[in-house]
Amino acid sequence: MKIFKTSKSVIKNIDDFYDTIDIGLLNFKEGLKHYLDGNLAEFEKKLRTLEKLEGKADAIKRSIENEFYLHSILPNFSSDVLRLLEKSDDIIDMAKENLSQFDVEIPNIPEVLINDFIRLADISVAATENVIPSARIFFTSPDKAKEGLQKVAFYEREADKLANQIKRKLFREMDELKLSEKIHLRYFALHIEEISDASELVSNILSALILKSRM
């Protein structure tokens, strides 16, 4: 039957979509580490891969949206599900944008801050790494999806704290840097932290969807 064929294709697309975001974020993390290590050739490679993955995620998302509209899939909460996918896609968009900014602006990160930036990236990505499995599991067992969402909130708060710590160090302890350099670096801390914010937004949408599905 056509409806089952369509459903299976949409399910496959949703899985592919989240796989793409997962791999994209791994590339982001690795790319950032290569940049901080001064390994610019590898950084470039990761950036190119991330760009391709971001494009792929966009294409899959569009295809899912088309199927949803065309076949009125999940009419009761299609708009919420599509919003969930849209905001999930924003995470990989943000990661790509972040890495592109490193490529374009080539910020000079002082030795003392390298570890902080790596940790910030790890924690920010950890928030996403927890929200994506929850989003996947929501489609099969909405009740179980709630479990991962607590961790997302935790990582988001941690990323927030660490970003503040970096900013404090920059403006209070590092007098050798010019104000322009401080401001430049502050924005990079902010951008990396935003990935965890985007993950938290996805987590909020997911919470609302779980509630709706129980009704």
Add this chain to the structure above:
Amino acid sequence: MFLFFLSSGLFLGWTLGANDAANVFGSAVGSKMVKFRKAAIVASVFVILGAVIQGAGASHTLGKLGSISALGGAFTVALASGLTVFGMTKFRLPISTSQAIVGAIIGWNFFTGNPTDYSSLTKIVTTWISGPILGAIFAIILYISLKKLIRKLQIHLILLDAYIRNALIIVGAFGSYSLGANNIANVVGVFVPSAPNIVLNFGLFTLDGVQLLFLLGGIAIAVGIITYSKRVMMTVGDDIMKLSAEASLVVVLAHSLVLFVFSSSSLSNFFVSIGLPAIPLVPVSSSQAIVGSIMGIGLLKGGRNIKFNVLGNISIGWILTPILAGLSSFISLFFVSNVFKIQVSEGSEKAANQAVEIGLQTLDKANNNSIDLFQPTLYAIILALSAGVAFLLYKQTRYKKEKNIASFNEQEKTYQIQTNLLKKEIESTNLTNKKLENEVNYKKQELMNFALSIIQKNEFLEKLKAKINKLKDKSDLELNHDDLNKLSRLINENLNLDKERENFDLYVSDMNSEFFFRLNKKYPGLTENDKKLCALIRLKLSSKEIASLINISPKSVEVNRYRLRKKMNIQHDERLSDVINKL
């Protein structure tokens, strides 16, 4: 005549189809899980099947309630209930056809003086209460089971959506079958005693008079579904509370089960065979069953989402319906009997009961009036198939024709767009031409002004020069040399005739380049001075003005004009300026 009287029953069937089909497919169509066309086709087919196959059970009880033996009475009763249903639906009040017909039959009983069979009435009224309760119980059990099953199987939400869509169609088909089986009694039940005493043999199956009646009633319901139920389906979905897809499925299934339970004689017999009391086979209100089922789900979820004001309206409808139907039946019967002089009852209870018995057992008696319709059926099938093929061919041809028309329209549209574009281009060119023309006129005017200023200036300077000459003639003592020198310098500065004339010549040749081209082409033998004279004549300057401009005497201008006429071979009766202007 029978068909005319049956029309009121068919009207009632139509209203039932228009309203009650929404109970079966309303939430599915309203939530866009199932397309209306699919829902309407499934509902129509299964309503007819249910009516013909299993419609007899509930008709027995309704027949016992009031055995309307005369066709006129049956017509009026069905019409009264049909109008009550239609009227209340128009005021958007939820209504039950079962209640309307029961009220109308009791109205008939009152009018004709027939006693109401209170045991049947009790049975029916009991189902008005037990129907929704049973619906709620079914809904609760089914909903809990379905939720557990979904949780256990961990089906992907999107795949579950596909399963639910198909399940909604299957359950909807079952609901429609049950609706037809149970509610056909409401539609044509009162006509059963007057059913024709025949049996139609279609080869593969036979239909007796009552079944034929049910078939007609079923078709009327189907027409109601196809023509009028869409609007109701779109609005009824979330009336009492917002339902999820699973809940919709459960509600329809619970409602269908209630209708099935109260119309299945096999199930009733099975109950009796295992020592349980028989299930009363009565027409249950489909709306009541659906409301009960939705209430069941609502209560299971804590009752927070139930819109109690809507429920209040429904309750008012339930009380009002039998009363209004009874009253309208009584009044209609009075008019039909006294104004139109149509017989609305056989008169005695005994005769009526006999009629019912006759009606309900037509099958046994009808064997005597058996009509073999095997061959006509076969021909009808062949005809239908041929018609189907012809229709498809016609549709295909029409599709091709439409496609051609569409392509032609497309071409025409493109052509029109091109024409419009060209028109606009022409307009734009015309506009540019006009603009250029205006510019030329402006320049001509400017040239005229320029020429006139030169003329005035020259005249002034000539006078000034004459005065100075006079001053020169005076004695040395009278003369102030400085003044004279100043005057002379001023004249030299202002006169500067050559320079301005040069500018003027340039201006003239610039303005008249096209004119000179045409002049050269027509009169190749003209000198530069001739051409200049032509240009000045074209500016409509007098000989005196021309003389001043080109610094010759007016007489010389006249001579030059004469020579020009000769060179251009202009006749005596023609004016030089006209010839030049025509160029």
